[in-house]
Amino acid sequence: MADPMRIRAQVAGDKATVRVLMAHEMETGQRKDAAGKTIPAWHIQDVTAQHNGKTVMTAQWGPAVSKNPFLQFNVKGAKVGDKITVSWVDNKGEKRSDEATVS
């Protein structure tokens, strides 16, 4: 399984700012290795964010998202103690899901 994500969710007024740092290679499929062979694409395709179990955002990513992707979004009405869950699936079918508590 892939390395855990780092998720930080902080209350700012009536919303919470969520910052996520995922650990993923995000290979574009454009680069070539030393032997001149194309390195196959390997990137996160689907991202889902949940607030207390309710999906608030989904995303589809292409290979143009940077290595070890960063994502920031604001959840309206989130309070201290709420749970934020972020999960992703890559094009090889690997998955990762992590949870953080709003502080």
Added chain:
Amino acid sequence: MQNRREMLSRSAQVAAMLVAVGLVPGWAQAQAAGYNSAAFAAKTLPELMKSLGAGAPAESKDVSVTGPDIAENGAVVPIGAATALPGVKRLLILVEKNPAMLAAIFDVTDAIEANLSTRVKMGQSSDVYAVAMMNDGKVLFARKEVKVTLGGCGG
């Protein structure tokens, strides 16, 4: 007039066709539910909008794209897309001169603000677009030029 043997081989062909038509999309869906690979392969804006089933985009002041004027490292360019308009369905981040324009699609709900930031890769200096697709079918965009210096060619 068909004889029995012909009939049998025909129906086998039809069955094979049904399998090909019916199962291949199913397999593609299973690989990534709803992943729009056509959109991520699109090279031009009209092609991309067609693959997403959207109309022609219009430039709008209500959508904003944030990013550096000059990015030192094209592998990590912080880009934000935001709009204050209500009724946003999707936000897209596009990099015009990348091999494929589309970097990311965000399907937003009312529970989050239409204000997202991420980091993208850029092959060369290019315009970056933030596109907002609204519930009423309007497509609005904002663009910004980002110069990429890394590459050893002096930008």
